[in-house]
Amino acid sequence: MPISDADRDDITSRLSRIEGQIQGLKRMVEEDRYCGDILDQIHSVQQALKSVGRAITRNHLETCVTEAIRSGDESAAQESYDEIIGLLEKEL
Amino acid sequence: MPISDADRDDITSRLSRIEGQIQGLKRMVEEDRYCGDILDQIHSVQQALKSVGRAITRNHLETCVTEAIRSGDESAAQESYDEIIGLLEKEL
Amino acid sequence: MPISDADRDDITSRLSRIEGQIQGLKRMVEEDRYCGDILDQIHSVQQALKSVGRAITRNHLETCVTEAIRSGDESAAQESYDEIIGLLEKEL
Amino acid sequence: MPISDADRDDITSRLSRIEGQIQGLKRMVEEDRYCGDILDQIHSVQQALKSVGRAITRNHLETCVTEAIRSGDESAAQESYDEIIGLLEKEL
Known part of the structure; x- marks a missing residue:
């Protein structure tokens, strides 16, 4: 990235919640819900993802993409x- | 549902793989990939989901939706x- | 289909509005907006479409799909x- | 924009084709296809749109967005x- 510590913690805790949702989904399937x-x-998991x-896209735009566009390197900008x-x- | 045993096993093992992908995602974020x-x-996880x-939708169509439409109960069909x-x- | 006269009129008038939106889009592009x-x-045109x-899908479900599922012909139902x-x- | 003349011609001719597709759609509905x-x-019209x-997004990235990010004006970048x-x- 580089991603700030606060953002990284936020994203990993959101992913942990999603992991829990997937486990919930498995239980629902096993229990024939x-x-x-x-x-x-x-659908909820899709929205959370x-x-x-x-x-992550926003972080990417603020860091890598901005850097590539500001670098003046035209092919790096095109890749972005x-x-x-x-x-x-x-x-x- | 009711969902067949074979389908249920297939779906739960796919969900376990997705769970593993989410854990992989957390590691990627923690390692600043x-x-x-x-x-x-x-994107891969979204596609897998x-x-x-x-x-599950196909199973739903083959069972609940088909039953509702065949029941002759118009409001059940409309709900489907x-x-x-x-x-x-x-x-x- | 078969589609009712009222639904057909509604759908064609919506398509006419979409045609007008496309013409508006062309003007916007020509005028360098x-x-x-x-x-x-x-995005508005996409939503309208x-x-x-x-x-049309709802009409399709209420007519062709319902008929196929009620026919008792398993392969017709599978196609639906x-x-x-x-x-x-x-x-x- | 600003959009180049070649791109503008390409986009307006694509929009004209889409207009034709919409007219085709109206005929299909009227003829009860x-x-x-x-x-x-x-679906074809959606893909074309x-x-x-x-x-247009690519042109936007290459012009307005690049300019905003290069301007050094942080709020203009954030808007992008x-x-x-x-x-x-x-x-x-």
Whole structure:
């Protein structure tokens, strides 16, 4: 990255929560819970992951991308643009 | 659901793999790995979750939704349609 | 389909509005308007198209899909499930 | 923007093709064509619009965003980051 200590702690604790949600999902499947509820839970995990992705993307823009664009190195800047377009394509 | 034993085992083992991927993500963040790589890994988890969601959705269509539509109970059928539209809206 | 006359009129008038939005987009591009505004307008068209897609999907569920599932023909039902999963995959 | 003449021509001709696709969609609805085919056509238009959105986004990154980040004006840079995150949120 480099990512600040505060941001790193925030992101790892969010990932721990997501890990817990996945364990909850496994239990729901094992207990034969209603599909609709399981699908809602999968949707929650997707949203939580998207939100972590946004936080990391923002950090990435503020550090690596900004550096690449400011460096005056045109091919480094182009790579950053490609990367951002790639994120849009992945719907991250 | 009801979900078959084989499907349930498949889904829980996929969720265990996803759990492992989340743990891998935490390590990547803690080790300050390149953002682009972390974002790629988040994308992989999203795809894996979508794929689990599709498997559960298919099971749901084959069981609950089919039953609701065949029951002849119009309001049960309408609820199923709403649920499917809801899945589209959540981009599950 | 078959689609009711009222629904058909609603959908064609929505498509006419979308056509107007596309013409507006062309003007914005020709007049060198701010990219951010153009992108917002593209997003509006996407939402309007999604909404038309949902209306057609709902009609499809209420007619063809229901018929296929009620027919008792297992392969017709399976095709309907495939089609719904396909819509999810296309994020329609 | 500013957008180059070549890019502007490319984008407006793509938008004209999309306009034609929308007119085709209206005809399909009026002629009561199979829903599945109409939904496929809607999906094609969505993809074509996404592709126009990507082209405009790339131009935006190369011009406005690059300028904002290079200006040294921190709040202008932050606005650009917000805008990119906004594009991800809109799944443009």
